[in-house]
Amino acid sequence: MRITILFGGSNRERLVSVASAQALHQALPEADLWWWDVEDKVHVVQSTQLLEHARPFEDEFKPGTRGVPLEQALDRAKAEGRVLVLGLHGGRAENGELQVMCEARGVPFTGSGSASSHLAFDKLAAKRFAALGGVTPTENVALDDIDEAFAEYGRLIAKPARDGSSYGLIFVNAKQDLIAVRNAAKHEEYVIEPYIAGVEATCGVLERTDGSIISLPPIELIPGEGNFDYAAKYLL
Numbered sequence: 001m002r003i004t005i006l007f008g009g010s011n012r013e014r015l016v017s018v019a020s021a022q023a024l025h026q027a028l029p030e031a032d033l034w035w036w037d038v039e040d041k042v043h044v045v046q047s048t049q050l051l052e053h054a055r056p057f058e059d060e061f062k063p064g065t066r067g068v069p070l071e072q073a074l075d076r077a078k079a080e081g082r083v084l085v086l087g088l089h090g091g092r093a094e095n096g097e098l099q100v101m102c103e104a105r106g107v108p109f110t111g112s113g114s115a116s117s118h119l120a121f122d123k124l125a126a127k128r129f130a131a132l133g134g135v136t137p138t139e140n141v142a143l144d145d146i147d148e149a150f151a152e153y154g155r156l157i158a159k160p161a162r163d164g165s166s167y168g169l170i171f172v173n174a175k176q177d178l179i180a181v182r183n184a185a186k187h188e189e190y191v192i193e194p195y196i197a198g199v200e201a202t203c204g205v206l207e208r209t210d211g212s213i214i215s216l217p218p219i220e221l222i223p224g225e226g227n228f229d230y231a232a233k234y235l236l
Contacts, residue, residue: 002082003028008036008061011091013165016234018056020087025050031085034073041067057234077107084109090164095121123161123191141192143185146178155195160188166229200228
């Protein structure tokens, strides 16, 4: 079994992916490194290329090597008995498309399978299924009702329905923010909700090889300053 860290992707979260790969490489220094670029090609990357990339959240990663199509790289992974450690974020890298491509070839990979990845990546679908499972989600606000909702709740929060890393996050604190939401919703679907203040935390859950489930210690998220947006996550 050959361990290969796959990072990058064709969406805007590929910059975050480089930082994830740097951390993974520190933990798995013997693993091979594959970079998936915006043209759907995969490049073999050297350790120094990855570790010397100083501003992963801001600057594009350019390995300067010749890549092969993604499908061809996955075929190679199957033929060579590779397991893919996914240091990927967003888009086709996280919405189940890459996962189903691996599953169809029998290529093992880390993280959730294609079905759960696809469901979790869509915030609206995830909320519907969470409700079916007994979780009470925050109510959705229709774009046409945003003015009335703002008058009722005083604050709203809006975010892309299918994007991560707090890209496109809009805190609606004033009437001019309603204009920003409407403009953003012209280009992609948005989830709009009443703003709820409180402690924010995250908790990872892992499945062991025997099928048992364990939870990692919960972690409270406290931004250094301002709101917990892309800058607070990665740049401050």
